[in-house]
Amino acid sequence: MEPRKTKEPRRVIHCSDGTLEEYSSGDESDGQKAKVELPVVDPKTLTWFPWMWYQTTWVGSKTLSACDYVGESLANFFGITSPKFQFEINEYYRMKAEEAEAQRKEDLEMGGWTENNRNNLVNNSTSTEQVENSQRF
Structure with missing residues (x-):
């Protein structure tokens, strides 16, 4: 049985946040493009x-x-590579977490009573008071 050939990327692009491998399309033949290898230069033999x-x-x-390395290091150090309003995004998520925590605490304090139950009790008590008052007169 013949071993499977793994498809090698035609080009690999290195970015600051990862790599991108570009494969050849079906129109292009892998065998058509021969890899060009530059000859190794021996500086001792040059004029x-x-x-x-x-x-x-x-x-x-x-x-x-x-220079590329130093520039990228300085950009990371000074925060140039981070999103412009990252502190605002972090503050939004912090406030959202605080609201969720406050809601959770309120739910624990209510012990099963909800806003609807509380409103029904208030409405029922006022309606019974009104009935009692109307019966007196």
């Missing part, structure tokens, strides 16, 4: 000008990577 260009691009790419 003066290509050696300087190689060193410049290497240092530049490392510097850019370092």
Whole structure:
């Protein structure tokens, strides 16, 4: 039996909040695109000008990577990456939790009596008082 081939992503995009794998569509053939591999450069064999260009691009790419890392770290530290009104969202959920807790405490204090029961008792007591008063006169 032939082992199953796992489909490899055509492209992997790395984002600050995760990765996105992009697969080829059915129109494109996986075998058509050959992977292009860059040759490994040995700096010792280069002449003066290509050696300087190689060193410049290497240092530049490392510097850019370092700046990206430092910039992202500073953005996280100063809170630039968090939602603009996150404190308002947190306050809303805190107030909602407090209201739910107050409602729960009120339900425990009422011990089974609800607003409808209380209104019925008040209405019944006033109607019986009215009946009694009307019978007196």
